[in-house]
Amino acid sequence: MTFRIALRALARNKLRSFLTMLGIIIGVGAVIAMVAIGEGAKATIRAQIASLGTNVLIILPGTATQGGVRTGFGGVNTLTEGDAKAIREEIRPVAFVSPVLRRPEQIVAGNLNWNTLVQGVAPEFQYIREWQVAGGRFLHDGDIENDGKVAVLGETVVRNLFGNDDPVDAVIRIRNIPFRVVGVLAPKGQSSQGADQDDTVLIPYTSMQKRLMRITYVQTIIASAVSADRVQEAQEQVTLLLRQRHRIQPEREDDFFIRNLSDISEAASSSARVMAVLLGAVASISLLVGGIGIMNIMLVSVTERTREIGIRMAVGARSRDIMLQFLVEAVVMAATGGSVGILLGIGSSEILKFWAQWPTLVSPIIVAIAFLFSGAVGVFFGFYPAQKAANLDPIDALRYE
Amino acid sequence: MSEVIRVEELHKTYRMGDIEVPALRGISLTIDRGEFIAVMGSSGSGKSTFMNILGCLDRPTRGKYFLEGEEVGSLSRDQWAHIRNQRIGFVFQGFNLLSRTTALENVELPMMYNGFAGKQRHQRAVEVLSLVGLGQRLDHAPNQLSGGQQQRVAIARALVNGPSLVLADEPTGNLDSSTSAEIMTLFQRLNSDQGITIVVVTHEQDIADYAQRRVMFRDGVIVSDERKDTSSKPSVDWSGRSKGI
Numbered sequence: 116m117t118f119r120i121a122l123r124a125l126a127r128n129k130l131r132s133f134l135t136m137l138g139i140i141i142g143v144g145a146v147i148a149m150v151a152i153g154e155g156a157k158a159t160i161r162a163q164i165a166s167l168g169t170n171v172l173i174i175l176p177g178t179a180t181q182g183g184v185r186t187g188f189g190g191v192n193t194l195t196e197g198d199a200k201a202i203r204e205e206i207r208p209v210a211f212v213s214p215v216l217r218r219p220e221q222i223v224a225g226n227l228n229w230n231t232l233v234q235g236v237a238p239e240f241q242y243i244r245e246w247q248v249a250g251g252r253f254l255h256d257g258d259i260e261n262d263g264k265v266a267v268l269g270e271t272v273v274r275n276l277f278g279n280d281d282p283v284d285a286v287i288r289i290r291n292i293p294f295r296v297v298g299v300l301a302p303k304g305q306s307s308q309g310a311d312q313d314d315t316v317l318i319p320y321t322s323m324q325k326r327l328m329r330i331t332y333v334q335t336i337i338a339s340a341v342s343a344d345r346v347q348e349a350q351e352q353v354t355l356l357l358r359q360r361h362r363i364q365p366e367r368e369d370d371f372f373i374r375n376l377s378d379i380s381e382a383a384s385s386s387a388r389v390m391a392v393l394l395g396a397v398a399s400i401s402l403l404v405g406g407i408g409i410m411n412i413m414l415v416s417v418t419e420r421t422r423e424i425g426i427r428m429a430v431g432a433r434s435r436d437i438m439l440q441f442l443v444e445a446v447v448m449a450a451t452g453g454s455v456g457i458l459l460g461i462g463s464s465e466i467l468k469f470w471a472q473w474p475t476l477v478s479p480i481i482v483a484i485a486f487l488f489s490g491a492v493g494v495f496f497g498f499y500p501a502q503k504a505a506n507l508d509p510i511d512a513l514r515y516e
Numbered sequence: 517m518s519e520v521i522r523v524e525e526l527h528k529t530y531r532m533g534d535i536e537v538p539a540l541r542g543i544s545l546t547i548d549r550g551e552f553i554a555v556m557g558s559s560g561s562g563k564s565t566f567m568n569i570l571g572c573l574d575r576p577t578r579g580k581y582f583l584e585g586e587e588v589g590s591l592s593r594d595q596w597a598h599i600r601n602q603r604i605g606f607v608f609q610g611f612n613l614l615s616r617t618t619a620l621e622n623v624e625l626p627m628m629y630n631g632f633a634g635k636q637r638h639q640r641a642v643e644v645l646s647l648v649g650l651g652q653r654l655d656h657a658p659n660q661l662s663g664g665q666q667q668r669v670a671i672a673r674a675l676v677n678g679p680s681l682v683l684a685d686e687p688t689g690n691l692d693s694s695t696s697a698e699i700m701t702l703f704q705r706l707n708s709d710q711g712i713t714i715v716v717v718t719h720e721q722d723i724a725d726y727a728q729r730r731v732m733f734r735d736g737v738i739v740s741d742e743r744k745d746t747s748s749k750p751s752v753d754w755s756g757r758s759k760g761i
Contacts, residue, residue, distance in 0.1 A: 116631060425612075429612075
């Protein structure tokens with residue numbers, strides 16, 4: 116009965132009821148949308164990092180104090196293919212190893228050309244990076260031994276040089292040296308830094324060293340651990356091995372630098388998590404403001420409806436009836452506002468996903484929490500006005516102008 | 517039980533800061549079932565305070581109030597609310613209808629507080645509305661009704677739970693003279709046909725003439741209590757002596 120009384124009262128002044136709800140609608144909508152953006156970002160980062168290959172170690176020359184970033188283009192040249200082979204043979208927690216050399220080059224095919232990143236790698240590169248071929252084959256040991264002039268192309272390169280044609284067995288020229296295409300890589304998408312991973316050409320690292328770069332050292336070595344929990348162990352053992360091979364005195368620093376991808380992934384995830392929490396907190400504040408809005412408008416409403424409350428009391432409403440009526444009004448407004456806000460939030464996340472290409476993920480738990488929370492906001496912020504209404508003296512209320 | 521109201525030595529004193537204001541200074545009165553009473557007096561005479569106590573809206577400082585034999589002056593506020601719902605009907609000078617609400621819903625209002633189901637409410641509301649002469653316009657809101665029509669709706673609302681007592685505070689104060697006459701005639705009809713006990717507060721003698729008994733308040737006490745000895749037509753002398761009109 117009180118429910119019907121409350122609903123009728125709300126319907127009597129639809130505009131005011133709507134304006135009261137507006138704060139909650141916006142607040143809840145913002146929470147849902149913000150959290151969806153945060154969750155989407157987290158999931159994307161996780162997926163991008165997973166696409167780099169799990170349990171991966173990157174070994175770079177140079178010291179930690181130099182940052183060890185991209186010192187492959189001139190810098191200290193202390194890593195060799197011997198190091199790579201030693202790691203492969205002697206370190207048990209390591210599953211696969213590949214030297215990696217990289218340089219941007221122009222690729223010519225027929226009368227088309229395309230600038231891309233050429234990487235000299237070993238066959239095990241495909242296992243470390245978890246990268247399959249979509250056509251043809253990957254590099255094999257024979258290619259390495261013979262400094263083979265063979266190449267595996269990434270999808271972006273294929274699209275730009277061969278369109279829809281199958282490039283296997285075609286010839287491309289790198290620095291005017293002909294390479295035969297033996298395979299096409301499956302697409303990988305964007306890296307977590309935003310680079311197009313499919314814009315690359317893989318050739319044997321020996322060919323890279325001897326034919327393109329004329330060097331004997333190796334720019335980086337990548338390795339994958341047998342399992343995630345042995346990454347740390349692998350990293351420690353590789354460090355010891357290389358220090359030994361490079362004859363580094365105990366008191367001196369390493370002349371190499373090892374980066375552990377799961378550290379990076381953890382750091383990225385946790386920053387995404389922090390961002391999501393921050394966004395959620397900001398949106399929750401707007402929900403709080405919405406609740407305060409409900410309280411304020413209800414207080415005004417109680418004052419304006421003083422006469423009405425007096426009339427109700429005169430015809431037999433008890434304090435309890437009045438209290439319950441206004442409390443139900445507040446909760447109905449908050450819950451309705453919450454529901455509309457949820458729809459608005461889900462709608463905005465979907466729009467963002469389609470138009471702006473932002474990855475968003477609506478979490479059903481958050482939806483449930485948002486709904487309950489808006490109900491609680493209704494009870495909490497509606498309580499004081501409801502109590503004020505219930506404590507009115509009927510005689511004074513009836514006299515109110 | 518022929519007594520509807522009995523008050524014994526009713527006192528009411530208001531406290532405004534340090535000052536005590538005595539509004540009622542010893543009221544004793546009996547009202548029988550079926551009486552139609554006019555309560556008169558200037559402002560400050562205590563008549564409004566008296567009506568508030570009769571209507572279970574205010575508590576006497578001293579003295580007793582018996583409603584249908586039950587002492588109600590010392591009941592709780594919730595119990596008073598129940599009495600106001602079931603046994604007393606109010607009619608106000610300003611009509612006091614809920615705005616943006618139909619006549620039907622206004623009349624149904626008291627029934628919403630004693631749990632009547634929707635269909636029952638509707639039926640009963642239509643019943644009392646035709647009793648007061650408002651068969652149509654049931655779906656009109658107050659702003660679509662004339663003053664007289666609004667007051668009829670208010671009277672219907674006062675009657676809807678079948679009260680033994682109707683208290684009307686200046687019911688014609690906002691109405692023109694012909695509509696006032698209509699409303700007072702309606703009260704008379706309800707009193708004579710339905711046997712409802714009616715107490716009307718007024719400061720106009722013309723309105724008081726519709727009643728059978730006139731009680732005058734001054735400075736918190738009753739100064740006169742007179743009955744009409746002949747018919748209920750107006751312009752009859754109150755002193756009990758026929759003037760041969």
